[in-house]
Amino acid sequence: MLSQFSKCAVVDDDLKICGTVDAIKVLAEAPSQKISKLYLSEGECYAADIDVSMESLADRMISEGTATAYITKDGKLCGVITANDVLRYYRAGSAGAGAAGRYAREMEPVGCGKEPGTHVYMIKLPERAELIAESFPDYIFSLLQSAARRQCEALLGGRCDFESGTFYSLNKGYASDELMISCETVKKAPFGCTVEAEICDATSCYARCILVASVPGAPGLEKGV
Structure with a gap:
């Protein structure tokens, strides 16, 4: 089962989020194993547009119990906000x-x-x-x-x-x-x-x-x- 704290976004060649992968599961696999064999295309992670206010982002991260928010611009991944950023x-x-x-x-x-x-x-x-x-x-x-x-x-x-x-x-x-x-x-x-x-x-x-x-x-x- 995917953990809300170890779930990571996977992006394609255009930097668009195309699925998720469990980082803990990846670490348990052989070093030669490819991400393409491990990620879930139907998996969801919390993504937000770059223009969303930090207040709204923090409120939603807290209410949904997520430790990471993936920030997008024009549909492409451009950054990450973590629970530590919310604390700051x-x-x-x-x-x-x-x-x-x-x-x-x-x-x-x-x-x-x-x-x-x-x-x-x-x-x-x-x-x-x-x-x-x-x-x-x-x-x-x-x-x-x-x-x-x-x-x-x-x-x-x-x-x-x-x-x-x-x-x-x-x-x-x-x-x-x-x-x-x-x-x-x-x-x-x-x-x-x-x-x-x-x-x-x-x-x-x-x-x-x-x-x-x-x-x-x-x-x-x-x-x-």
Whole structure:
């Protein structure tokens, strides 16, 4: 079965997407095996036109749970957007903007979770009209990122940078005006950490992210684990 994280686009001589291939399956094959024998012509991957806004692209990648978007111009492949690009987009622009930034500062710590290294926050959602006016995925993932940053900065003793991350959309709506955000430390090293954050209420989980952070200027996380 094709994995949404290992599925790659295959292009023909004109750079037009003609199918997909599972990168994990390719790696398991003999080096002499040709891609033409492995790809699926009916396979679909997420492709978007180069003129689509980054906001729309990020929203759709999150809602569809895809880690890669293939960018086309006049029907031809011209680039790739990954989950890490989405993370950089939120970090650079929308992460601290608008109502999400204001309400993120009002997250109320409510103590530790059941698992060691887990912290829990509560937050009141703004009026529904304000949420509708903004992008709901932007709002939710900005809150998740803010909570994860608090966790990472506490673990690392100061400012940190997110190096990579993965976002998951679990439910597109919300049922209450008060949500809980839990942050769990997955891995800790001298110069970095990995944190998983989830936002939910009493009935449903709405979104989750896994973020890798490091101390600015320090060796990579993989060197410290």
